[in-house]
Amino acid sequence: MALSEARADTFEDGLLAMLPRMRRFAAGLTRNLPEADDLCQMTIERALRSRAQWQAGSRLDSWMYRIMRNIWIDEGRASTRRMQTFVDTDEGLGMGSSGGQEASAELNDVDRALAKLPNEQREAVLLVMVEGYSYKEAAEIVGCPIGTLNSRLVRGRDALMALLGESA
Amino acid sequence: MNPSKEQIAAYADGELEGDPLRKVEAAVAADPDLQDQVDAHRALRARLSAHFAPVAEAPVPERLFRAVGSEAEVVDFAKAVRKRVKPFAPRFTWFGPALAASLVVALVGFSLSQSGAREYAEGDIATALDNQLVATQQAQAPVRILLSFRDEKGRFCRGFSSEAQSGVACRNGRGWQLGKVFGGKKPQAGEYRQAGSAEAEVLTAIQDLAQGPALDAEGERKAQRQGWRE
Numbered sequence: 001m002a003l004s005e006a007r008a009d010t011f012e013d014g015l016l017a018m019l020p021r022m023r024r025f026a027a028g029l030t031r032n033l034p035e036a037d038d039l040c041q042m043t044i045e046r047a048l049r050s051r052a053q054w055q056a057g058s059r060l061d062s063w064m065y066r067i068m069r070n071i072w073i074d075e076g077r078a079s080t081r082r083m084q085t086f087v088d089t090d091e092g093l094g095m096g097s098s099g100g101q102e103a104s105a106e107l108n109d110v111d112r113a114l115a116k117l118p119n120e121q122r123e124a125v126l127l128v129m130v131e132g133y134s135y136k137e138a139a140e141i142v143g144c145p146i147g148t149l150n151s152r153l154v155r156g157r158d159a160l161m162a163l164l165g166e167s168a
Numbered sequence: 169m170n171p172s173k174e175q176i177a178a179y180a181d182g183e184l185e186g187d188p189l190r191k192v193e194a195a196v197a198a199d200p201d202l203q204d205q206v207d208a209h210r211a212l213r214a215r216l217s218a219h220f221a222p223v224a225e226a227p228v229p230e231r232l233f234r235a236v237g238s239e240a241e242v243v244d245f246a247k248a249v250r251k252r253v254k255p256f257a258p259r260f261t262w263f264g265p266a267l268a269a270s271l272v273v274a275l276v277g278f279s280l281s282q283s284g285a286r287e288y289a290e291g292d293i294a295t296a297l298d299n300q301l302v303a304t305q306q307a308q309a310p311v312r313i314l315l316s317f318r319d320e321k322g323r324f325c326r327g328f329s330s331e332a333q334s335g336v337a338c339r340n341g342r343g344w345q346l347g348k349v350f351g352g353k354k355p356q357a358g359e360y361r362q363a364g365s366a367e368a369e370v371l372t373a374i375q376d377l378a379q380g381p382a383l384d385a386e387g388e389r390k391a392q393r394q395g396w397r398e
Binding site: 158 | 183208209216217219224226231
């Protein structure tokens with residue numbers, strides 16, 4: 001894939017260009033936009049501190065996603081608890097301004113369904129089906145064998161399809 | 169062959185090749201129920217992508233731009249720039265984060281050679297100007313679009329940067345007419361010393377041309393749909 005050979009001209013350049021996608025992945029993990037931005041910020045800070053470990057020429061995006069999901073695993077428990085206590089998960093991503101009634105009703109369905117998945121299934125689903133990574137790339141980001149990724153993905157999808165019903 | 173759930177999912181995702189691909193393909197073709205499963209996988213993928221698309225298209229909060237800058241030379245730079253351009257600040261406020269981002273990006277690597285040629289963008293640059301959206305472009309794209317805006321004639325203009333060339337281009341009937349053009353992004357020693365003047369060039373180019381706010385993600389999509397014509 002040509003992407004893996006290309007690289008941003010500078011580290012900061014690469015980070016800046018990646019911000020919209022990072023927010024999307026973070027929003028999927030946290031299911032809450034303010035918390036997604038906190039996660040992005042922590043990810044950026046850790047990436048800057050660890051930049052010596054990034055090999056110029058390798059894919060910056062996979063490296064950033066790996067950092068992000070590791071922080072989410074490390075810090076996720078506390079914040080998940082906080083979120084379940086104080087935030088109504090029915091509010092979803094809070095992207096309310098876009099779309100009418102029907103659109104926002106659907107947003108909430110997907111959010112609610114994703115919220116019911118175990119973390120490992122949700123991240124597999126997000127990496128492959130939203131972020132568009134191949135199984136191999138997603139497995140590298142998560143740090144598991146491809147077969148494991150594949151089966152988490154299938155379980156996550158089955159659960160989502162069941163939760164979302166025929167409309168999926 | 170009786171494909172497993174994993175194989176069906178992998179097939180729907182385009183992950184299979186060679187012998188397994190041919191076998192699953194044949195099984196799916198022979199069994200409408202399997203075909204339904206494949207369709208359901210693809211429908212779910214489309215629904216999830218659509219669900220999260222607005223997040224990637226929404227404006228990025230300023231604090232994340234600042235976070236990228238906080239420990240890098242670039243940022244001191246960008247901060248210094250912001251301070252120095254204060255006198256013109258009112259004209260820039262409506263650019264918001266888009267400009268903040270483009271500034272940092274623009275400042276990272278412009279070399280200062282500026283050619284006076286007023287021609288049309290070609291090749292990769294023209295393709296990127298036509299097709300790439302700020303919100304969705306790849307981090308590693310060889311040509312990067314910095315931001316889009318309208319000039320005083322109502323033409324759509326876009327700031328871009330690439331290895332070969334960076335600058336501003338505006339769409340007219342013939343193509344993307346190059347306005348201010350700078351050299352490519354070639355970070356080099358001594359660049360920082362001259363940064364004040366590089367940054368001034370970029371700011372001035374946009375400041376002189378822009379009429380109204382930078383396009384947001386939706387505005388860019390619309391403009392693209394109408395072929396970047398007023």
